[in-house]
Amino acid sequence: MSRPAAREPRRLTRWWRRRSLRTRLTVIAATAIAVSVFVAFQVASELLGWELQDTAENQLRADSRVLATTAERAGLARVQLPPYPGAGRLVRVILPDGSTRTPAGQPALPPVSEHAGRVAQGASADLMESNDSDDDGYLIYTLRAGDGAVQVAHVADDSPINQFGFGMLLIGLLCVVGGALVGRTVARTGLAPIDRLTAAAVRVAHTRELDADIPDEGGGEIRRLIQSINDMLAALRDSRRAQRLLAEDAAHELKTPLTSLRLNVELLIRLDQRGTLDSALPAESRTRLLNDLGAQVAELSTLVAELTDLARGDISDESTELLDLADVVVAAATRARSRMPDIEVALDVTSVWVSGRPAALERAVLNLIDNAGKWSPADQPVQVRLSAEGTSAVLEVDDAGPGIDAADVPRVFDRFYRADSARALPGSGLGLSIVQRVVDAHGGRATVARSARGGALLRVDLPAAAPPAPIDRLTTGDDTAVR
Known part of the structure; x- marks a missing residue:
């Protein structure tokens, strides 16, 4: 039995989510106004009821004092009771023996209550009580007079409150309808830019025009x-x-x-x-x-x-990790030596930790060494240096070749760009552009200059990271090893 009941909120939630934003705003506006009118009706009804009851009680007290004064002068048994006007106020005299007198033709009031009897016996000065029956409800005020008491009653009339409630209902319905119209108008006006934005996005999707x-x-x-x-x-x-x-x-x-x-x-x-x-x-x-x-x-x-x-445009499919860049450089140099056995690769590296993608960084270092190997004479090694400078890991690759012309320096890292002197050499012109992309992805910087040996000096600066634990490395001329 509880499972279908639990499905109802989910169904209502799914129905609500399928509605358009304009419909939601309209429903929210109408609901807010309806709730406001209902709350206002409840508060106003309570205030009106209290005001009417207070007025009726004050009137009953005033009439009771007049009747009590007359009864004390003439006596409770002989006082002349005013004739019943046919509607409105009702009166009754409670004699010392507990019997009652009422005007001729007046409707019968409810029996004298125990509390009213105590007032007639002198145990209490006055009493305001209400009596609600299936037919009529009475508001009865009992006041001590002589050896007995007088009562003045008023038939409770809810017609003013009912009329007020009916009027408030009509006003509430009008407000709800008006609120729905206003909400829909506001939603249409406020969402007009969204509609135009949606139309523009649909047009771009259909035409592919960007x-x-x-x-x-x-x-x-x-x-x-x-x-x-x-x-x-x-x-x-x-x-x-x-x-x-x-x-x-x-x-x-x-x-x-x-x-x-x-x-x-x-x-x-x-x-x-x-x-x-x-x-x-x-x-x-x-x-x-x-x-x-x-x-x-x-x-x-x-x-x-x-x-x-x-x-591929990026290297996001490889996870970033904390790594020692020296290990990456050594691995790239090993691959370069197998690809260019006639070229010597001399390493001078120290342990520098970075946060990066090892495969991408190794590819970039390998491209730098391959590029230098194309230009380096067979009897001159390609020098690869790795060191820490401040907060950066600095990698330098230089060769003893002819160097890079000043006119070619700005375009060294462009895709497919090859200097005139490199047209006869193997290569695609993409190696250094891949280096540039990998360095940019790691927040670094790649530059080119002339080396002290007259060739090209390619330098890469990467942000250094704190090592996970102190590591002591032994640096050799062509390899590094952990002690």
Whole structure:
């Protein structure tokens, strides 16, 4: 039996949540006015009832004093009682023996109560009492007079209160209807900017056009909402523009290696179909062509991997943790040595703790070392230094190559940008842009300068963090180890 009763509030809640905001405001306004009118009616009815009763009691006291004075002069048994007027006041005399006298033709009053009898016996001076019966209710005042008492009664009349209540009911209904109309008008006027905002959002969703901002109107919360949506549209525009540029740049960068790869493969297919592969391509040329094909495939694989990483736009899928950046640098240097066995990577690192994403940071350090390895002479090592400077972890990677021209410095971290001198070298032009994105995501800064050896010096500053526990590390020339 209790389960259906518990479902009713949930059903009412679901029904209420499905209503529009305009309907809710209308219902709330009408309900508030109805409650206010009901409370006002209750208070006014009580005040009116008290006022009418107080007036009736005062009148009964005054009439009783007049009748008591007359009865004391003439005697209770002989006093002439005023004739019953047919409505209104009723009188009665209580004799010393407990019997009563009433005017001729007057309706019978309720029997004398025990308390009224005590007044007639002199035990009490006066008494105001009410008697409510199924037919009529009486307000009776008993006053001591001579050896008995006189009573003046008044038929309780609720008609003024009933008339007042009926009038208040009509006024309340009118107020509720008026409140509903006013609430609906206020809701329509107040929610008009929301309606226009909804229409604009629907238009953007249907047309996919993000260029038109929603007009800034209204005030307070509505203005902040419109500004927030405009900011969101601006962010979407920037994201779409960045995706378009990335797609255009990717298509441009993929075109050349794919064309070269296709031509080489088509050449091999035609020679093989003609049966002149061995005669047209000596073993040395065929080996060189196959090596070129392998290099082109490797370059395409690297480019696709970097495009995939860059197109993700963020690295939020990897959790942030407190880590020793020295471990990340050592891991990246190990990978770089396996990829470039002819290039020496010299490490000079100290333990510096940061809060970051280890895989993303290792990718960024690896890209820095790979970039330096392309330019560094075979007999000159790529130097990687990690140290703490104030509240920052500073990573420096420099090479002994030709360095970066001043005109190329502002665009070093741009996507697909490659200096003229680097066109013949392998690479996609995305490595340093990935470094920039990872550093920005960690609240750091990446810069480029000329190293003391004449090559390029790439520097990354990251916010340092307090280590979880004191750690003593032994720094060597090419590796670090925990004591």
